[in-house]
Amino acid sequence: xxNIQKFINLRRCMKNQWLTTSELxxxxxxxxxxxxxHSYKNIPLYHQKFKSAGIYPDDIKSLEDIKKIPITxxxxxxxxxxxxxxxxxxDTSKCWKPHTSGSTGKPLTMVYCTKDEDYQKxxxxxxxxxxxxxxRDKWAVITASYQAKPKKWFQKLRIFAPEYISLFEDVNQQIxxxxxxxxxxxxxxxxxxxxxxxxxxxxxxxxxxPKIIFTxxxxxxxxxxxxxxxxxxxxIYDQFGCVELGRTAWECPEHSGYHMDMDSVxxxxxxxxxxxxxxERGEIIYTGLYNYTMPLIRYSIGxxxxxxxxxxxxxxxxxxxxxxxxxxxxxxxxxxxxIYSPIIWTIILRPFSQINQFKVTQEKIDHIVxxxxxxxDFTNETLTAVKERIDQYLGQEDIHFQxxxxxxxxxxxxxxxxxxxxxINIKWN
Numbered sequence: 001x002x003n004i005q006k007f008i009n010l011r012r013c014m015k016n017q018w019l020t021t022s023e024l025x026x027x028x029x030x031x032x033x034x035x036x037x038h039s040y041k042n043i044p045l046y047h048q049k050f051k052s053a054g055i056y057p058d059d060i061k062s063l064e065d066i067k068k069i070p071i072t073x074x075x076x077x078x079x080x081x082x083x084x085x086x087x088x089x090x091d092t093s094k095c096w097k098p099h100t101s102g103s104t105g106k107p108l109t110m111v112y113c114t115k116d117e118d119y120q121k122x123x124x125x126x127x128x129x130x131x132x133x134x135x136r137d138k139w140a141v142i143t144a145s146y147q148a149k150p151k152k153w154f155q156k157l158r159i160f161a162p163e164y165i166s167l168f169e170d171v172n173q174q175i176x177x178x179x180x181x182x183x184x185x186x187x188x189x190x191x192x193x194x195x196x197x198x199x200x201x202x203x204x205x206x207x208x209x210p211k212i213i214f215t216x217x218x219x220x221x222x223x224x225x226x227x228x229x230x231x232x233x234x235x236i237y238d239q240f241g242c243v244e245l246g247r248t249a250w251e252c253p254e255h256s257g258y259h260m261d262m263d264s265v266x267x268x269x270x271x272x273x274x275x276x277x278x279x280e281r282g283e284i285i286y287t288g289l290y291n292y293t294m295p296l297i298r299y300s301i302g303x304x305x306x307x308x309x310x311x312x313x314x315x316x317x318x319x320x321x322x323x324x325x326x327x328x329x330x331x332x333x334x335x336x337x338x339i340y341s342p343i344i345w346t347i348i349l350r351p352f353s354q355i356n357q358f359k360v361t362q363e364k365i366d367h368i369v370x371x372x373x374x375x376x377d378f379t380n381e382t383l384t385a386v387k388e389r390i391d392q393y394l395g396q397e398d399i400h401f402q403x404x405x406x407x408x409x410x411x412x413x414x415x416x417x418x419x420x421x422x423x424i425n426i427k428w429n
Contacts, residue, residue, distance in 0.1 A: 005115075009122035016263045017126065021317040024262040029063055031289040032266060036060055036069075039295045044084040045076065046297055066266065067275075071285060072299045077108055086111055086294050095293060100243045110244055111294040119290045120246040123264045125160065127250035131237045132212055133185055135159055140181055140210075142167050142174065142188030142196070144217075167192040171199045179207045186210035189217045190238070191419075194224040197231035198356065208232075214239055219326050221346040221419060240324055242301055245288050249321055256312040257320035258305075264290055267321075268298075269307045278309035281325055302327050330420045332362050333427065334397040342420035348389050354378040355386075359409045362422040369402045371409055378405075 016024065036057040039046040049070050050056060060066060077085055086092065096112045112120065133139070139162040163181060165174050167189050174196060178186075186193065186208075193215055200206060210232060215224075216239040225236055240258055241247040248265050249258035260267050266289060268275060269282030276282035286299045308322035325331075330342040345360050356373040363369055374382075383403060390401060 006118050006122065009119050010125060013122045013126045013263065014129065017130065017259075017316045017318055019317045021262075021319060024317050024319075025063060028262050028266055028289065031263070032063065032066065032287065033057065033060065035287075035289055035292065035295055036297065038087070038292055039297060042087040042089075043295055045072075045080040046295065048084075049297075063266065066268070066287060066298065069298050072297060074108060074300070074302075077296075077299075081109065082111070087292060090293055098243050108244065110291075112291055113293040116291045116293050119264070123261050123290075124241075124247040126261075127237065127239055127247065127252070127259075128185070128187075128212075128214065130250075130252055131214070132253070137184040137212075138181060139163065139185040139187065140165060140178060140183035142186075142192040144189065162187065171195055175199065175208070182208070184211045185214070186212070186232075187214040187216070190215040190220045190224055191218050193228055195357070197228040201227065201231045206231075210234060212237065216241070219324060219330070219342070219419070221342075223346050223350045240321075242303075244296055244299065244301065245286050245291075248286070249324075252312065252314045252316065254312050254314045256310065256314075257308050257322050258324065259312065259316055259318040259320060262318055264288070267307075269305065276307065278307050279322065281306055304331070326420065327418070330418060330422065331426055332360070332368070332420065332422055333365065333424065334394065334399060335366055336397060337427065338397075339426060340394070344393060345420055348393050349386065351389070352382060352386060354382045357409050358419065360420045362424055365424055366398055367400050367402065369404060371404045371406050373406055373409060 016027070019027070040050050040057050041047070049072070053068065053070050055068050059068060082092065090111070090113060092111055094113070096114075096117045098110050098112075100108045100110070136159060139160075141162040142165045144167055162185075163183070165177055165188070174192075178196075193213065200208065211234065213228060213232060213234050213236050215228070215236055220236070220238045225238075228236055235253075235255070237251045237253075238258070239247060239251070240249040245265050247261060248267065249260045251257075252259055266287040268285040268287075269280075270276065270285050271280070271282045281304055284301055284303045284305055286296060286301055288296045288299070304325040304327065306322040306325060308320040310320055310322075312320060326342040332340045332342075332344070334340070342360075345358070349355055349358055354375050354377045356375050358373075359371040361369045361371070372378075386403075387401065
């Protein structure tokens with residue numbers, strides 16, 4: 001029965017993407033009402049939040065009304081986990097419990113029952129199929145951590161059966177495996193595929209020739225996209241999501257933006273407490289629509305993106321995000337109060353082929369550390385040119401830039417590798 005339900009979920013998700021936006025909004029609202037009623041009755045944290053705001057699920061009469069519900073922070077979840085966040089009566093010993101990477105310094109444990117997990121997997125598989133992946137394609141995934149488990153019958157038949165590679169393996173070991181495996185689908189952490197592509201770029205006879213490349217888990221910077229696509233001569237399909245909610249948005253073959261998974265999540269874009277207009281930057285606030293085991297309602301994830309009101313030429317009714325800007329703690333604020341997107345560092349450093357990889361860390365409002373791994377062509381003149389380009393883009397800000405030449409940009413534990421990180425509290429007003 002379980003495999004039949006998986007197939008039903010996938011078939012439903014594949015059909016939903018072709019509904020009109022209006023039809024998807026009606027489906028969203030129906031799913032929203034159901035999860036809100038369930039959460040009020042069965043999740044102590046949300047029962048408390050509703051009562052403190054003086055509202056009941058019946059007060060939510062449209063998608064817009066969701067703003068009446070208080071925002072949930074990561075600290076809220078940590079403070080009330082597990083008894084205040086998991087539905088009454090759930091046997092958690094039979095549940096799937098993935099952990100977040102802790103890249104924000106606040107790792108969380110999520111809980112999914114089998115029914116919720118099966119739906120999440122269907123949502124996650126939809127973009128792969130939409131971008132051309134076939135049932136039995138050889139599929140390699142570079143990831144942070146995974147547990148080797150006995151293969152199920154359908155995996156032994158190579159039906160949606162990825163082969164996993166640890167991103168902590170030496171890149172040459174990754175190349176050796178991939179040359180033998182010869183995957184049609186290459187999937188995984190954006191920085192890992194980027195570093196793989198850089199290592200392979202100068203090879204005369206490229207033996208790894210994927211037909212489809214998916215990047216995920218980390219922000220895909222424009223220089224990374226160009227390097228990967230030029231190396232493998234294939235377009236990237238970037239995917240966006242998080243452990244807490246699963247896959248939430250993805251690029252289709254039209255590359256017109258990121259389709260939001262409206263039948264699994266409701267996404268708001270907020271700045272200074274107000275919803276932003278299309279084309280404006282806003283923090284993503286998530287409401288999950290299918291995880292009844294551990295619901296997340298108006299959950300502040302810390303990611304920043306730009307919504308769009310454009311229609312994709314592919315014909316899907318799923319709304320679009322124009323672009324992903326990064327995490328809130330990846331923005332830099334200067335002493336004059338100006339805020340810069342992490343993308344600015346890609347623009348500044350993109351011309352320098354002598355720089356292999358970089359990480360920018362704002363330690364204080366007037367102190368920024370730039371770690372650089374260099375190529376053999378790197379010289380003191382390169383560093384001088386980098387400083388001049390920073391002045392060109394950031395102006396004459398009163399900031400001390402500390403450059404550190406390192407052998408490797410360290411990745412702590414299983415955390416995502418962030419190219420830009422700020423340790424100050426940015427004032428967004």
